Amino acid sequence: MTATQAGEARAGVEVRLEDLRRSYAGVTALDGLSLTLAPGELVALLGPSGCGKTTAMRLVAGLEEANSGRVMFGGRDVTGLPANKRDVGMVFQAYSLFPHMAAWENVAFGLQIRHVATGERKQRALDMLELVGLGKYANRYPSQLSGGQQQRVALARALAIRPQVLLLDEPLSALDAKVRSRLRDEIRRVQLEVGITTLFVTHDQEEALAIADRVGVMQSGRLEQLGPPTEIYSRPATPFVADFVGLTNRMRGDVGGGAIKIRGASIPLVHPDVPDGPAIALVRPEAVSLVTDGEIEEGPLVGTVIAVVFLGAVSRVTVDLGDATVLAQMQTSAASQTPAGTKVRLAFRNDPVLIQREEQAAPASA
């Protein structure tokens, strides 16, 4: 049997969350969340701690009850169903394998609950372990598996029952960086192979952007923006999204004629129809480049490199403009031309930027 057969690729169902609300002792955790996952889609909910993303997932799983709103699986209202009747598979942040069962017994647990015959149960469990690359570890106990392996078994266990929906609650956060990145790719591969509708919760932007078809950024129980990873990163809808996803330079300027003028340089706006006046532009470090050619005369965009941080293929350069510092991100080969102490002139890519008004902004860098 092949891994695909083991996963029994099934058409994913549409998952719809309608105006979900949940509060705890007067504190609102989820404030009218509405979200639709297309069949087979992987949506990542991203946000800081306490933004309501885990609450949303627990409501979908049936582990908690919503104060109001509905959860629909394939057009069927499952809001009132308890967790064990929802037909979801879930992988938890904490290691959740049953310590007294071997890997294959863990995977077969849900099948046993469903009264699948012993022979078929074991075969399906072994097939699922093959799918996650742990076929030869079937007889190992959780204490004999590494963290990454345990989470893979948990994924196999969640998928073995052929659930309608897969829920992943920060399944990688307890792992070290290398294993996390490897397992992230593995989860995506398996999800695509099985074709199951998946909700993935994380506070790690890199994880969310790398794995998801669409990313939903949450804040204070609300969905700030939902869109493909590229859109979330390069066209953030709100200052919070711009700030939370990736690094952002906050630079003072003056809005006028659909653009913002920063230290003499004009950059177009994402939303050009805003009133004129002073504002703070949110500029990505990679939209900032450094000019070193020829004689650099003093000017508002001229500064001195004070630090170069090597990040591998790219490097991050900090430039001191005298009254502010600006981050620029570029290829490491380019950054090597501007060691600390080099005089440089800043140039901005012509990408539209978001702005924030002074009164709603945190202190800006320029």
Add this chain to the structure above:
Amino acid sequence: MNRSRRIKLQVFRSAVFLVMGVFFLVPIAAMFEFSTRGNSVTAPRTMEAWTNIIKTPDLVDAIIASLELAAITSIAMLVLLLPTMVWVRLRLPRLNRIVEFICLLPLTIPAIALVVGLFPISRWMRINISDSILMLSFFYLILVMPYSYRALDAGLAAIDIKTLSEAARSLGAGWGTVMLRVIVPNMSSAILNACLLSVAVVLGEYTFANLLTYENLQVAIAYVGLVSAGTSIAVAVASLLFAFVLLMVLSFVGRPRERMARAEETIVAPESRILPLRDSYIGVQK
């Protein structure tokens, strides 16, 4: 750890083990010696006191009754405490302190006060339900609660009960299945410890039984002691040995199975099968 330090530690452990062994075994050996004395100083050793145990019907009945009480109390304790403690931990954590207080309360009340307080209930039960000695198990349940609570609480604290039960629930398990197939197997040692403590308390209980005019093992030993000190001591040694053997058996049964191998075993991760990712932007780590 270097070799000389290891040897010192081993010597220290052996010394502690020896001292503790002497502390426990010398009184028992002395009791045994006393129970095998003849009727006079010059009389030869005899096992008459020991054979008297099975020749005394009241004593045999009391032993059987105490064993039955121990079994009933242990089962009742588990049925009452375990689901309550699990439920409080999972769904009503704010009640944890209150449940703990209630369970530990019998420790702070003298047995005589408990008996006086429970006497009307005992009388009512004797008239309306049964006069059997097994009714004592209701009162013993109260007595064993503090010890059993502590043992079960330690077991529950050792596992991530919330995640395990949620994982089982998400796989389709009802609460009964969660309890019997996930929680109980993962705290078998704690359950056995709680049972052992219950058995020890019940087998050693005297005040309740005596004041409520039931004849359990300790009451029977006291009565036998009035007519034959040797037999009384022989029964006491036998009950101590029984508790000791029971402890060994429970320790053996409760030991994690061989298949649950050591966590420190080095595992080599299998090669990852990574497919190329689709184009996507990677956010800059803040």
